[in-house]
Amino acid sequence: MSISSLLTGWSLPEKKTETKIRKYSTTGDILSYKRCPRQYGFFSVRGFSSATATQRYFGTLVHDVLDRINRNYKIGVPLPSEDDVNELVSQAHDRLIRSGVRPYNAPQQQKHAATLIYRFVKWAGPHFFPNVKETEYRLERVLKTHTNRDYILDGVVDVLSGAVSHSLGLPLKTSAQDIEIWDYKSGDRPDQNSPEMQAYIYQMRVYAELFRQQTGKYPARCSLVFIGELDNKNWNDENKAPKDLSKVFNFVEPVAKEVETALKDFSETVELIEKERSKRYSEQWKAPDAKKTDRKTCEACELRFNCNGFPEGNKLRAEAL
């Protein structure tokens, strides 16, 4: 007997479509996708393991030590001496090593990190740390894209502070009531017009908007601190201050129109990512045009040996090992 003749009164079940509201991290998703869709798809969405832990060593080290100094300061520990900084760096390093991160040339990197951090603490610390309100401050909002798709955008601000710039006497329109968002970058400041720098600036604008939605108003400014710019090239050892301040700090003052542009750009990126996700597996996360990717990104990428975004990789593939 056939199955259909048995199923009296059977009705065709509808196909269900579920809409998921996905969470997007400003750095881990949006900026990462913009850097390279293929790399993002493989490492962030599909979850392949990447050796970037090694590359992140320095950044993590700097970040962890600054965080610890902050926390200590909060409970009344005075700002650290040079020896203290060395000790804190070595503790943070020890944690990373024990958990299996293997950096290249660790002693030198440690020493470098300690130098930069100590300079920062000594030079900006008395203005900076007393004004810190929160560290790793989470901003998270439910937003809609231009096609009305819901998504959650989140970002973690390194430091939410009071009027640091005011206290430092920077040549800006500051006031003692300012609220500021600070983001540490452990490297050098990229070229002002580079995509990398533009991405940072957009990130700051979006933070400003998330902050506004969360608290009702914009922060006075978002400040990128390029800790790497406190190295010998840019350090005046006589007055113990950076030679060129504009290399160390980059301020983004929220202007509604610019903020809106940045947010629109993010929501368009969300749409692009969603579109990519809805494709068949084999069609997803194709390499971008070679002109659109940054060389440094490609050179560090595990997928470089077979990628349209990096034609040199084809040659490198044939090389041994």
Added chain:
Amino acid sequence: MNLDSFYNILSKAHQNKLPLNSEQEEAFKHTYKTPLWIIAGPGTGKTHTLVWLVLKRILVDGIDPERIILTTFTRKAAAELESRIIQSRQILIDAGSQEAEAIDLTRLHIGTLHSLCSDILQNQRYEPTLRIRILEDELVQQFFLRRSRNPLLNNGAVSFWQRFGIAKQNDNFAPIKSVRTEGACKLFNRMTENSVDVNAMMGSGDQDYIQLAEGYQKYQEDLREKYRTDQAHLQRHFLDFLDTPEGEQWIANGFTVLVDEYQDTNPIQEEIYFRLAKKTRDLTVVGDDDQSLYRFRGATVESLIDFDRACKIYLNTTPKPVYLSENRRSHPKIVDFVSRYIKKHPDMKDPVIRVRAPGKPELKAASNITGNYPAVMAIARSTHRDAAHKMASTIQEMLQEKLVSDPSQIALLTFSTRESSQSIGAYTEALELAGIPYYNPRNRRAQRSERFKALIGALTSILDPDDFYLAPNYPLPRNVPQYVASARAEYLQLAPNYSELVQYVNNSVQALKQASPDSKNKYLVRKGGRRVTLSGLLYKLLSFEPFATDLGRQTEGERFKVLNLILAEYESLYYSGEILLSETPNGTSVDNKIMYPFYATFIEGIHDGLNDPEDDEVSIQEGMVNVMTIHQSKGLEFEVVFVLRPDKQPFLSDTHIMEDEFDAFSQRPTKPKLRRSQDMRAAEDGVRLFFVAYSRAKRLLVLTGSNFLKWQRALGADDQGRPITSESALKDMGVHFL
């Protein structure tokens, strides 16, 4: 907002009809002076209730979202729950609720308990766990035990392993190292979850326990030393954190705690939930004991069944039970079948010990699926081949006649989706023969695929051109040389068609032989001087055809990924994957220190197929019939369900044995005073599995297999309590035989 206004706006948003039935409303009336105990059968709108309940708690009870902790069993379920809460809030906003507009849902703590513990410890900068590395995967935990040379792995007494169910009673020798490692991990995990008193074990005078305790202490020391933790220890860290001054301050005001899938909670999690809600007594647990499937991972179904007892012990109070029994999922005949199955099953009855939650009503059919057809059917044949053939032709007809709108509305559920002859090989083969597209992540072709092996073959060809794996002075685990040899053979088979790959492998072999390690650099380097890692080699191989194309195919790509992840974890334990060289008369070769563990631990770990995590968060693949384990199907529903192999018998596992063995040392406050026998507990678990499988079906449930005489456990008893042993008895209940 009071409850009436909440109901008003809720009704307004749903065509002026309150989307809650009277049972569900019971949960909304609760005042939270005592915990709430929601026992929800399959398809009774558990998530629906939970979602609106969370919004009610915020809007009506005025709880700050920041003070709400909502957990569920998997990350995927947590993400879905969060999505649904956000969407439901939007529904209220669209219906005009300004209050709903004002709430900030992003402040809710939603996640798995594990992820929340991890986040909170990070936010609080709890020193012992800062930047700690979590051994997430079972295999990785095993690598860790091996790397740290845990003394328990050297225990060669078969009686020890037999005692804990890791060796069979009739075994003459202790199990091989990989089995011991897996067993040791299970033992340690259960010890942590049950808060075992290690000192009492040490002082027990029982050699087995003393050795176990010593191994465990060494494991804990190694975790500390190597700055790692496992899932169970992370939760232990969290409890320890709560005892610090910072922790006390963090928890001072207590939390509103809601726990989904509470039937699969383990003792340490139970303790955490009661600690979080200690101050407020505001604890809501939701679950179905009949759907508890994770005993083998340490879950204790009595957490839900005896929740009233736990509330007495922890909070000195009595919870309010609420029962959800209106099933809106399935055809009434399926509901009847499922409901009778669990209620009448002889294995689920016990005069003394609670096997099911007390006071549970029968499931009531309330779906809008009608149709006067036999919604429960059976395919019983004398061989699996014949049964499989009938199943495939039935599916083919359903697809041809367009009885479903997409093949993914049909699912095949089974104990294990391994496509071996002992399992469901005959069934997937029949689908293949009939040309029916199906998706099985454990597909044999992907699992043991020639490609997967060829990749391993190519990798070992580069690393070990001198066939160290056959070297007799370093005996490797029995199966490893055999596996490597067959992987090499697969690689050689590919060779004629993929010259670019072969050339690369050969060049690399030469480069390795000619490498000249010196005292400054003893490691293998690429042109330019960067050290090569195992992962680096794997990625490079993946850039060659045919692997590059495979990488883009779902089944193969996902398997390659698992391989890549496990290799990365292995590397973090062994020389960061860097390749130490040594000089030999034949030229340079990879040092034994690298090759031996690579074979004995890594290859040994993966050779038998990669892990099959039962809660693997499968997503349904459209356009294909989906094949999955019953565990994976938890929380899902399908229009048509074929339950394969009802002849499968319950089996006593090491978990059942460990439960009894550790009982004397467990410091769990809610330890049951009495347990059923191990065999009875194993039988219960079997019944629950079938119950979950059957209750996934919406329109049609087909029991499919051979060996009808062995179906009794899967069929249970009839309304009068008589075991169902014949086809005619089943037919009398309205089951149609195809």
